[in-house]
Amino acid sequence: MTTEFQRIALFLVCAVPMLAQIGGGSVVGLVSDQSGAAVPNATVKITNILTNVSSKSTTNQAGHYEFPLLPAGSYVIDIQAQGFSATKTNEFVLNAGTRPRFDLTLGLTGVVEQITVSD
Numbered sequence: 001m002t003t004e005f006q007r008i009a010l011f012l013v014c015a016v017p018m019l020a021q022i023g024g025g026s027v028v029g030l031v032s033d034q035s036g037a038a039v040p041n042a043t044v045k046i047t048n049i050l051t052n053v054s055s056k057s058t059t060n061q062a063g064h065y066e067f068p069l070l071p072a073g074s075y076v077i078d079i080q081a082q083g084f085s086a087t088k089t090n091e092f093v094l095n096a097g098t099r100p101r102f103d104l105t106l107g108l109t110g111v112v113e114q115i116t117v118s119d
Helices: 002-022
Strands: 025-033 043-048 054-058 064-070 073-080 092-094 104-106
Touching: 025 043, 025 073, 043 064, 054 064, 073 104
Parallel strands: 025 104
Antiparallel strands: 025 064, 043 054, 043 073, 073 092
16 A cells, blocks of 8 residues: 555656646746836737737736746747837747746837927
8 A cells, every 4th residue: 555655646746747847938027118117008919929829918017017828939029108119029939837037128219309490
């Protein structure tokens, strides 16, 4: 009976970590402006390159976003916020059991200034 129990215990100890590797990973990050201030309510979209499936999230008041439980694969992240120019990450690989962080900085959209000179 003890040997049977030891076999089951050994199986569980080995099997549980392997099950955790079957799924995917998560992606987290911070969106800020050029001065380092958080950008709340930015739209963050992550797209799986192979399947073209996208998920959207919105940054919180501190500028943070998270995409939990994504399948392993190649992804890109697109970020847009009112008053800022959009930005996009390079393609990256998300492996099972990982949680990479992508902190991104948004620049201001082009400001057009007109100066009139009169005599």
